[in-house]
Amino acid sequence: MNVLLPKAHLLPEFNPRAVPAALLEALAIRFGAQFSKALVVREQHGRDESAFTVPPPAAVVFAQSTQDVSDVVQLAARYKVPVIAFGVGSSLEGHLLAVQGGICIDVSRMAQVLAIDADDLTVTVQPGVTRKQLNEAVKATGLFFPIDPGADASIGGMAATRASGTNAVRYGTMRDNVLALEVVTASGEVIRTGTRAKKSSAGYDLTRLMVGSEGTLGIMTEITVKLYPLPEAVMAATCSFSSLADAVNTTMLIIQLGVPIARCELLDANTVRMVNAHSHLNLPENAMLLMEFHGSPAAVQEQVAIVQDLAADQGGQAFEWASTPEARTRLWTARHNAYFAGIQSRPGCRAITTDTCVPISKLAEAMLDSVLEAEQSALPYFLVGHVGDGNFHMGYLIDPHQPQERELAETLNQQLVRRALALGGTCTGEHGVGLHKMDFLVEETGLGAVAMMRAIKLALDPQNILNPGKIFSM
The missing domain is CATH 3.30.465.10 (Uridine Diphospho-n-acetylenolpyruvylglucosamine Reductase; domain 3)
Structure with a gap:
């Protein structure tokens, strides 16, 4: 790896604004038991699934209504103090971190x-x-x-x-x-x-x-x-390939031919091994497509036949079908747990995760070159992709006590994202920008577009109190 990112990319800058005691007192009076300054509560609301570590917010309010949210924001605006909305904390790019301090509004109790x-x-x-x-x-x-x-x-x-x-x-x-x-x-x-x-x-x-x-x-x-x-008929299938390239090429053909597949997920052999260990499965440990078909029974059978022929032409084998809800749920649960399977494969690690999305015709180039770089780095990783729409994820598993591993993971991430941008893609297909992709947003959209976003932000939030420090700098 020939380029290391500057330290600013590795740890977000923490510039907390002072939270006046008068604001904390006003919130405590207004919300009573819905308000907390307890350190354990603040720490729970000061982290997400990203690998960033930032001091927690000054306090947490558990909102139960729109009026609660409005009252918190009005009080915070009076003192020019940031507010950050919090759901379940599953975001991956540092969206929830209190990089400028402030008050966290937990909306999880607004669940009607x-x-x-x-x-x-x-x-x-x-x-x-x-x-x-x-x-x-x-x-x-x-x-x-x-x-x-x-x-x-x-x-x-x-x-x-x-x-x-x-x-x-x-x-x-x-x-x-x-x-x-x-x-x-x-x-x-x-x-x-x-x-x-x-x-x-x-x-x-x-x-x-x-x-x-x-x-x-x-x-x-x-x-x-x-x-x-709900579709009249649903069928899920797995298909293994001797090479990642064959699996990606099959996906590209499915989409380019207009097969109305509902789901088309890719796991590389490395990730399948992790998923097998974590979810106690016996999937063939090769590159794998996990697919699902929705529609009438006749339409599903037609889709299945087309995909089977396309996969066979690309060397696909070991088709396994899951037509019962229980079997489908087991397969998709294993797929959804791929992130945790990766984490479990290296005890004590943290994952530097990223996602990009490229035009479907560029998927093979974007993915295969990124995998080659990851293999050459010797850093443990996993790869999953919503490849039916050109979106894929890499997770680099790092020892948080080894700064050189973080730098290496960030370098791999930088190269992956810039490759996607060069191929006409985006720096993030679904994770969002948060903290992690701020500079890449500038590269993708240009200074003029970011300036327009900044103007919108200033027009709607002139005091910059709504989740400040995310998407772009002010």
């Missing part, structure tokens, strides 16, 4: 499903509802919410980071599935964006502006999302 409109295929929830809770709530209607990033993330967090996941190749991302929002602004005002109608030409698209803003423009307190009919 407010309205299920089955006839219109929509549901409105509070931000603390998780995706599994949402699907359990709508199950009796014969509908489901398809966005599945793996972790049982909160709907608010998923909207804030514009999450996607395993079903995105067929059902889109949070950007495509959020219809309307209730948002608390930087002044504490409550506004609504969008409607339950499927389309609108009324003014600026504030809903899309908020989705993916990572809590820097407003705090979502209600989210209306699309639902979909």
Whole structure:
């Protein structure tokens, strides 16, 4: 590896703003038992799944209503103190870290499903509802919410980071599935964006502006999302390949031929070994595609036949089918636990994770060159990909007590991201920018575009109190 990132990339700069005692006292009076300055509570809310370590926020408020959120923001704005929304803490790029200090607003207790409109295929929830809770709530209607990033993330967090996941190749991302929002602004005002109608030409698209803003423009307190009919037939399959290139080429052919596959996930042989050990499976320890097909029984059979032929032409073998819900759940649970399987494979390690997304025709080049660099580095890693839409993830497993390993992992990450950008892709397909991808955002979009984002931020949050220090510097 020939380039080491500057130290600023390895540890975020911590510039806490003073939190006046008068603000803490006012919050304690207003919220009582919903307010905490206990160190253990603050530390729990001062970290996510990233490898960054930053001092915790000054206090935590457990909001239970939109009014609670509004009151916290109004008090914080009076003292120009940052506020950071917190769901379940599953983000990967340092989104939740209190790099400028401030107050954490935990919205996990705002977990009500407010309205299920089955006839219109929509549901409105509070931000603390998780995706599994949402699907359990709508199950009796014969509908489901398809966005599945793996972790049982909160709907608010998923909207804030514009999450996607395993079903995105067929059902889109949070950007495509959020219809309307209730948002608390930087002044504490409550506004609504969008409607339950499927389309609108009324003014600026504030809903899309908020989705993916990572809590820097407003705090979502209600989210209306699309639902979909449960498919009549569902079938999952695994297929192994002797080389990673053959698996990637099969994926590219499936997408380019327009096969309406619902999920198409790739695990390299290294990751399959980790998953087998963690989830007690016996999957062939080669590069593997994990696929799922939705539709009528006839349509599913047609999709399966096409994919089998395409895979066979690329050397695919050992097709294994899972048609029962229990068998499918076991397979997808193992896939979703790939991150934890990686962590468990090296006790005491931390994962430097990254994701990129490239045009489907560039997937093989982006992925195979990145794997080659990882192999040459000798740093343990895992690779998983929502390859049906050109998105893949690398996780570099580092000893947190060895600074040279962190530097090496960041160098690999830098090379991977810059390769994706050179191929017409993006620095992040679904994790978001947070702290980790701030400089790459400038490289991807240019100084002019970031200046426009900064202008929007200043217009909506002139005191820079909403999750400051994320996406771009001010």
